[in-house]
Every structure is written in C-alpha cells, then in structure tokens.
Amino acid sequence: MLSKDVLKEIILANEDFIVKQVKNPVKREGLHFPASLKKVVVLYGVRRSGKTFILFDIFKRHKERSLYIDFEDERLSGFQVKDFERLKEAFLELKPHLISREIYFLFDEVQNVDGWEKFCRRAVERENIAVFVSGSSSKMMPFEIHTELRGRSWSIEILPFSFKECLLAIHIETEGEDIIYGVKKPLIKKHFNDYMIWGGFPEVLLAKSEIEKRKILKEYIIAMFFRDMVERYNITNIQLLDALTDKLFSSFSTKLSLTACYKQYRDKFPFSKDLLFKYYRYFSDCMLIFEVRKFAESTYKRMRNPAKVYLIDNGLGRRVTSADAGRLLENLVFLELRRKEYEMFYFEEKIECDFIAKISDGDLLPIQVCFELNEENISRETEGLIKACRAVDATKGLILTNDDEKELSKDGINIKAVPFWKWCLLRDG
Numbered sequence: 435m436l437s438k439d440v441l442k443e444i445i446l447a448n449e450d451f452i453v454k455q456v457k458n459p460v461k462r463e464g465l466h467f468p469a470s471l472k473k474v475v476v477l478y479g480v481r482r483s484g485k486t487f488i489l490f491d492i493f494k495r496h497k498e499r500s501l502y503i504d505f506e507d508e509r510l511s512g513f514q515v516k517d518f519e520r521l522k523e524a525f526l527e528l529k530p531h532l533i534s535r536e537i538y539f540l541f542d543e544v545q546n547v548d549g550w551e552k553f554c555r556r557a558v559e560r561e562n563i564a565v566f567v568s569g570s571s572s573k574m575m576p577f578e579i580h581t582e583l584r585g586r587s588w589s590i591e592i593l594p595f596s597f598k599e600c601l602l603a604i605h606i607e608t609e610g611e612d613i614i615y616g617v618k619k620p621l622i623k624k625h626f627n628d629y630m631i632w633g634g635f636p637e638v639l640l641a642k643s644e645i646e647k648r649k650i651l652k653e654y655i656i657a658m659f660f661r662d663m664v665e666r667y668n669i670t671n672i673q674l675l676d677a678l679t680d681k682l683f684s685s686f687s688t689k690l691s692l693t694a695c696y697k698q699y700r701d702k703f704p705f706s707k708d709l710l711f712k713y714y715r716y717f718s719d720c721m722l723i724f725e726v727r728k729f730a731e732s733t734y735k736r737m738r739n740p741a742k743v744y745l746i747d748n749g750l751g752r753r754v755t756s757a758d759a760g761r762l763l764e765n766l767v768f769l770e771l772r773r774k775e776y777e778m779f780y781f782e783e784k785i786e787c788d789f790i791a792k793i794s795d796g797d798l799l800p801i802q803v804c805f806e807l808n809e810e811n812i813s814r815e816t817e818g819l820i821k822a823c824r825a826v827d828a829t830k831g832l833i834l835t836n837d838d839e840k841e842l843s844k845d846g847i848n849i850k851a852v853p854f855w856k857w858c859l860l861r862d863g
C-alpha cells in the first residue's frame with residue numbers, strides 16, 4: 435500500500451516539474467472539451483503525438499487546483515483502484531483550501547490501474563472533480579473503454595501536429611492575409627514541403643537536423659513495434675510482421691488487398707492467412723494505420739471491396755521519392771479530414787474520386803487530391819469528381835493541390851481547386 439507521504443511527494447514533484455520545466459506547450463487546435471465537466475475526458479492516440487503535453491497544458495492553466503499523476507511512474511507501481519481515494523486525500527491535505535471546490539485530476543497512462551473507470555466516474559459525477567485521462571494503449575480507444583464509463587466519457591483522438599500547429603510551433607503567425615499572398619508565402623511553402631516529408635510528430639518537427647529527425651522516427655518505430663506490438667500481442671512471426679510493415683508503410687494512400695499480400699509472401703516464408711489478417715488488425719489497434727472504405731449503399735458492398743490505407747504520419751512513410759508526392763499529399767488530406775472527425779469514403783465507379791467526406795449536418799463533399807493539376811490530367815480529375823458529386827447529389831466539389839488554384843463550373847457543379855496548405859490555414863477552426 436502506498437503511503438500518503440509518498441503520494442504527497444510525488445504530487446509536489448510533478449507540480450514542480452510541470453511549472454518549472456515545461457515551457458509553453460504549443461496550443462493544439464480543435465480540442466473541444468465538454469461544456470459540462472461531468473464527463474471523463476479521454477485523450478487517446480498514437481505514441482508521441484502530444485497527449486501528455488495536453489495534460490501539462492491543462493495543468494498550467496489551472497495550476498492552483500490541479501493534480502497530475504503518471505501511472506508509468508515506477509514509484510507508483512502497485513497502485514490500485516482503492517488508492518485513488520488516498521491520492522485525493524493526500525492532494526486535499528496539501529491544499530485544504532480546495533476542499534469542496536472544483537479541482538482537476540489529470541491521470542496519464544491510467545490504463546495501468548485496473549478498474550480506474552470506477553473512481554473516475556464517481557469523481558466526475560458526484561465530487562466536483564474534472565477528470566482528464568490519457569494513454570497510448572489501444573485500451574483507451576472509444577470502443578475499448580469499459581462499460582462503466584459508457585456515456586460518461588468524452589473521447590478525443592490526438593494525432594500528430596497539423597500543418598497549422600507545426601507553424602505555431604516554429605513561431606510562424608498563421609493569422610492574416612499576408613501568409614497566403616504576401617512575403618511569408620515562400621517561407622510557408624518551404625515548411626509545407628518539409629511537413630509533407632517529415633510529418634507532424636512534435637519532436638521530429640522541432641529537431642534541428644535531418645539526421646536527428648531520422649533518428650527520432652527510427653526510435654519511434656522501434657518502440658511502436660517492439661513495445662506495442664511484439665510484446666503486447668506476443669508476436670512470434672517477426673518475418674511476417676516485418677514484411678507487412680514494409681508493405682503498409684510503403685503503400686499508403688492506395689487500395690490494399692490482403693489476399694494479394696498473402697499470395698505475394700506465401701512462397702517466401704510460412705504463415706497462415708489468418709495470421710496475416712490478425713497482424714494487420716494490430717496495426718489499426720495501435721493506431722498506426724487507418725482504413726477508408728468504398729462509398730456504397732450497402733455495408734456488404736462496402737466491406738467486400740478493398741479498403742484504402744492511410745498512415746498515422748507522413749514521417750513513417752517508407753522509400754518515399756518525389757514520384758510519391760501525390761500519395762503523401764493524399765495522406766495529409768486524409769489526416770486533416772480525420773482531425774475534423776469527418777466520416778470518409780472513397781468513390782469508384784470506373785473512374786475515381788479520392789474522398790467523399792461527410793461534413794457537418796450530414797452533407798457530403800467529394801474531394802479529389804491532385805498534386806499538380808495540368809492540361810493532361812484536369813479532365814480525368816474533374817470527371818471523377820463530377821461523377822462523385824452526381825452520385826451523392828452534391829453541387830460542390832473540391833480539388834486539393836500542392837500549388838494550383840482554379841475555379842470552374844461544369845454540368846451545374848462548382849469545382850474549386852485550392853492548394854492544400856492554403857485550405858488548412860484559411861478554414862475556420
């Protein structure tokens with residue numbers, strides 16, 4: 435059993451660390467917390483995406499009344515659900531003026547305490563405590579959250595930095611027209627090119643050299659594979675895991691057929707088709723890849739067609755050359771739409787349209803991603819977009835490009851081509 439004195443020491447040491455050592459965290463976009471705090475806010479997402487820093491930021495904003503605990507702290511090993519009550523008492527003994535006032539409990543890697551949901555639920559419902567928890571384990575994903583918390587949790591997925599957050603992190607102002615049209619434009623374009631290649635993991639972005647960036651990404655991959663996959667799921671067929679990793683990380687933004695993968699590898703080393711499907715699932719469970727399904731009336735049709743696969747971050751893409759610019763841009767578009775929590779499909783009826791996004795109020799917006807819009811491809815790109823617009827009764831379609839801008843109208847459908855980086859910076863919120 436952990437003594438109150440030890441708990442008090444940890445509480446104060448954490449407070450001291452956050453207040454003194456954590457410099458102003460970059461403000462994250464689109465974090466919508468519930469108006470009534472009678473819900474447990476659950477921050478989940480891939481490793482190193484910035485969840486802990488969001489807790490630090492909340493702490494700094496309410497430092498007089500916040501408690502931060504990291505349940506990966508070795509001093510807390512053996513912490514059990516019944517210790518939460520003692521933790522609360524220790525905190526209030528340190529700050530007796532907060533008794534009966536609203537306080538903030540910030541619990542990091544809380545999945546390490548079995549049954550944490552029970553205490554957190556009681557805290558928000560009956561005790562005037564605002565609770566924010568976080569963790570990178572798949573146990574924190576909405577569909578894994580314990581029934582105890584169903585309807586009482588408010589889950590927020592934390593992805594690596596968006597382009598706007600990246601600019602904020604390197605102190606480039608993102609408000610005002612001059613970023614789009616003025617002297618800052620070349621600078622923004624340079625950073626956008628870097629973002630497309632290196633992605634948005636905060637530490638990678640802030641690293642000074644390419645060598646450092648590469649090293650950080652390599653370490654992330656090792657941690658994600660060995661700690662999150664091999665150890666957690668007791669993976670034994672490392673050769674299969676390696677082959678699948680290579681496949682997924684090099685063929686993002688394309689349709690992936692696992693049956694074709696199976697045929698490709700089965701003569702090279704032994705494994706069953708079931709195992710391949712299982713390993714593939716682990717990649718989604720660890721939030722490393724996401725699937726987009728075909729737009730179709732029936733669930734059956736949707737599931738029968740291969741999914742398109744996207745990566746959690748462009749920095750993890752393998753063997754990327756300039757010829758892959760279109761796929762990198764498409765991956766960024768996917769991530770941006772996901773940040774907006776839009777449901778997405780791809781469209782394919784002889785001709786393709788990259789996304790159909792279900793935007794607010796259930797409206798559907800067809801979106802085509804085209805790195806460079808030119809004489810040769812414009813009719814194909816617009817044709818796919820128009821076909822998708824017709825299929826969903828939309829009167830507007832969007833083409834997201836690297837640089838090109840255009841507006842045209844065809845068959846009563848308005849098409850706007852906008853550079854993606856501009857679209858990211860100009861949209862509200």
Ligand SMILES: Nc1ncnc2c1ncn2[C@@H]1O[C@H](COP(=O)(O)OP(=O)(O)OP(=O)(O)O)[C@@H](O)[C@H]1O
Binds near residue numbers: 480570
């Ligand atoms: N908002 C931010 N402002 C500045 N730096 C940040 C921010 N968010 C993250 N970072 C940087 O990225 C690193 C990783 O962030 P953080 O520890 O918050 O990620 P995490 O999602 O909690 O990772 P894990 O799942 O491994 O615990 C931090 O150590 C920090 O250097």
Ligand SMILES: [Mg+2]
Binds near residue numbers: 485486487542
């Ligand atoms: Mg963390």
